[in-house]
Amino acid sequence: MTAPNDAFSCEYSFDELTINLCDRWESGLLLYGRAELTSAGDGYDGEFYVSTIRLDGGARLARPNPAAKAGTFEAELFRRIASVIENDKTLPGRHAAELFACEYEQSMETDHDVFHEIRREKALEPVA
Secondary structure, X not given: OOOOOOOOEEEEEEEEEEEEEOOEEEEEEEEEEEEEEEEOOOOOOOOEEEEXXXXXXXXXXXXXXXXXXXXXXXXXXXXXXXXXXXXXOOXXXXXXXXXXXXXXXXXXXXXXXXXXXXXXXXXXXXXX
């Protein structure tokens, strides 16, 4: 079981992801990769943000530091990909939200069978 203060994350795979470019959804640029979905923290149960992105070609994009106002291509690409995945009004965003909710819920459940198995094994141990 995950403690409430632990940051939970899971991986979301995307393929043929389109991004908003020049005020329209650009289908000429299809992106493939994996995004790390990280819990937004206490008070935001079930909400997530994209913390890292790894494109299938191997490029790793880290979440840009908002204070640095980085204007690099990589920072802008990260922002555009993350905005699609974090938006529950897009199909990839809905899929990511559904995956995150399911994985988060499973991480919060206690496996009672494990505790039962431990008690049973202790009861079966020979007394010395």
